[in-house]
Amino acid sequence: MVFWKRTVPLALAFFFGVLMVVQYFIPHKSFAELLDTMARWGQIVGAFALVVGLSSLIHSHVFKIKRQVPGWGYSVVTLAALVIYTVVGFISEGDDSPEAAFGWGYHHLLMPMQASMFSLLAFFIASAAYKAFRARTLEATVLLIIAVIVMLGRVPIGSYVYEKLPQVAEWIFSYPNMAARRAIMLGVALAMVATSLRVIVGIERSYLGGGD
Amino acid sequence: MAAEVSEKKLEEKKSRVVILVALVGIFVAVNIYLFAAGRLPSNFEGLGIMIAAGLSLAIYSFLYRDNPIYKFAEHIYIGLSVGYIIVYNYYNALKPNLLDKLFFPPPGERAELWLIVPLFFGILMFFRFSPKHAWVSRWSFAFIVGYGSGMAIPRGVKTMIFAQMEATLRPIEFFDMYGNFNFTAIATLIAIVGILAVLIYFFFSLEHKGPLKVASRVGVWFIMIAFGAQFGYTVMARMSLLIERIRFLLGDWLNVLRS
Numbered sequence: 001m002v003f004w005k006r007t008v009p010l011a012l013a014f015f016f017g018v019l020m021v022v023q024y025f026i027p028h029k030s031f032a033e034l035l036d037t038m039a040r041w042g043q044i045v046g047a048f049a050l051v052v053g054l055s056s057l058i059h060s061h062v063f064k065i066k067r068q069v070p071g072w073g074y075s076v077v078t079l080a081a082l083v084i085y086t087v088v089g090f091i092s093e094g095d096d097s098p099e100a101a102f103g104w105g106y107h108h109l110l111m112p113m114q115a116s117m118f119s120l121l122a123f124f125i126a127s128a129a130y131k132a133f134r135a136r137t138l139e140a141t142v143l144l145i146i147a148v149i150v151m152l153g154r155v156p157i158g159s160y161v162y163e164k165l166p167q168v169a170e171w172i173f174s175y176p177n178m179a180a181r182r183a184i185m186l187g188v189a190l191a192m193v194a195t196s197l198r199v200i201v202g203i204e205r206s207y208l209g210g211g212d
Numbered sequence: 213m214a215a216e217v218s219e220k221k222l223e224e225k226k227s228r229v230v231i232l233v234a235l236v237g238i239f240v241a242v243n244i245y246l247f248a249a250g251r252l253p254s255n256f257e258g259l260g261i262m263i264a265a266g267l268s269l270a271i272y273s274f275l276y277r278d279n280p281i282y283k284f285a286e287h288i289y290i291g292l293s294v295g296y297i298i299v300y301n302y303y304n305a306l307k308p309n310l311l312d313k314l315f316f317p318p319p320g321e322r323a324e325l326w327l328i329v330p331l332f333f334g335i336l337m338f339f340r341f342s343p344k345h346a347w348v349s350r351w352s353f354a355f356i357v358g359y360g361s362g363m364a365i366p367r368g369v370k371t372m373i374f375a376q377m378e379a380t381l382r383p384i385e386f387f388d389m390y391g392n393f394n395f396t397a398i399a400t401l402i403a404i405v406g407i408l409a410v411l412i413y414f415f416f417s418l419e420h421k422g423p424l425k426v427a428s429r430v431g432v433w434f435i436m437i438a439f440g441a442q443f444g445y446t447v448m449a450r451m452s453l454l455i456e457r458i459r460f461l462l463g464d465w466l467n468v469l470r471s
Contacts (some may be wrong), residue, residue: 008468009350013358020362041330042359043305045352048334050301055341057294067308069233074287102299108260109267109316110296112460113289116271123275129443139432143440150444172441175399180438182376182433186407187414189372196361196368208350208355 010202017200025092058082232281235273239266242466251467263463268457380407404433 020038023031061075085105092102129147134140152158153169162168198204243252243262252258252375263321270285312318314327333355386397412424413431420428 005347005350009354012354013361016355016358017362020359021365024366038359040309041333042356044327044330045333045337045356047301047306047310048337048352049356052337052340054298067333071283074283075334077284077287078291081288082295083291083302085292085295086298089295090270090302094299094303096300104260105292106257106296110292112264112457113267113271113285115453116268116457117286117289119450119457120224120271120274122447122450122454124449125447129447139436142433142436143443146437146440147444147447150441151448154444154448169444171399172437173445176401176406176434176437177441179403180410180431180434182380183401183407183410183414184438185372185433186376186411188353189363189368189376192368192372193365196364199357199361200365207353209346 006205006208009208010205013201013207014200017196021200228279232279235281239269246466253467261464265461268461312444354443405430 016038022032042109051143058079061079064072064075065079081192085102088105089102092100096103096106098104098107101121132140150159150167150169150172153166158165158169195204246252246262247254247258252261267285267288270281271289273279273280310327310331313324314331315323317323333352336352337349339345380403382404384397384400385394388394409427409431411431412420413428413435418424459469
């Protein structure tokens with residue numbers, strides 16, 4: 001049983017991992033097609049994974065409704081919105097142009113709410129910044145000053161404060177900021193490659209979950 | 213004392229309900245006026261603008277405090293987002309890549325039978341629902357994880373290591389073709405110092421003392437500059453969204469903005 005439970009998944013990960021690494025180094029049409037095929041396979045399996053996630057969401061809300069836990073009415077709202085919009089989407093055949101019902105919902109319900117939700121962060125980010133950036137240390141002060149320069153450099157008032165402020169903000173973005181980001185990216189890439197190798201050769205097995 | 217506290221809470225709750233009902237009433241009244249005055253078109257477009265404005269205001273009501281109107285909008289948002297993802301995935305991933313090619317191929321074309329493989333891996337995912345047979349879904353995860361890892365190695369090495377190192381190691385030209393000093397060269401030198409310093413900061417195989425300590429301190433400064441820049445950039449992105457929403461509410465909905 002261990003063979004089916006552990007060896008087969010490890011072998012599958014090894015096979016597909018090595019296949020994707022090898023295809024990159026073989027500049028042949030058939031391997032380019034293989035890459036395309038595998039990308040589509042990934043999308044297909046990912047779509048099935050979505051169903052698993054969806055069932056978890058539905059289960060959680062149905063549980064709240066059944067037990068009538070405080071705020072269960074909101075679960076009804078979530079499920080109703082989900083079911084109605086999904087049905088509308090299938091009736092509209094996924095047409096997201098504003099003329100179709102599905103697209104109408106996207107442009108007049110989903111997008112405004114998404115933009116409002118994210119813009120709400122503008123208020124909270126300001127209060128969080130106040131708490132985080134109080135110039136307690138030299139490093140925090142540097143962070144605060146740079147953030148202010150970048151913010152002012154990206155709005156017209158910045159040029160009124162100091163006419164070269166937009167250029168200063170741009171310079172910060174292009175050089176010191178880029179330097180730190182590049183170094184972090186190098187570290188991330190090395191870690192990503194190491195983790196991927198561990199997965200392929202079967203050292204990293206956390207994706208198998210617990211148990212046998 | 214306890215009775216007094218609960219009475220006070222009840223009073224607070226009552227006043228909150230009154231405020232909420234009043235706000236909803238004002239919203240309805242404003243919309244009736246807008247439609248009656250012809251400021252909102254009497255069609256689906258106008259209805260959409262009205263609902264979008266209402267939902268936006270419902271979300272902004274969180275700035276006052278967590279309240280039922282905000283929660284209502286928040287839960288609609290969750291439901292709609294998931295519904296959108298389902299439909300989008302079906303029409304952009306599952307239908308064109310699997311169903312149309314395997315079960316409903318165009319006339320004159322043969323079904324692509326090799327698609328049974330991803331279909332098989334996809335169906336195995338559903339074994340997650342059975343506690344006894346959940347292990348079968350490991351095969352699907354092994355496919356996804358193996359495929360992802362195999363893709364990550366060459367791409368990560370190429371774009372995140374080689375391309376970044378190449379950009380860093382380009383020759384610095386201190387003078388241009390006319391012999392003038394090139395000030396960008398100093399900035400490039402600063403960037404190189406920054407990259408090395410940040411890398412040293414994250415290098416834990418040697419104790420940070422002596423020159424390494426100095427270098428890692430410089431690295432911290434560069435990291436702080438980057439975090440500050442990123443923070444400022446994020447704040448401004450959120451501000452842009454906020455400005456756009458205010459423009460929508462004052463312009464598209466209330467029609468009080470001059471174009």
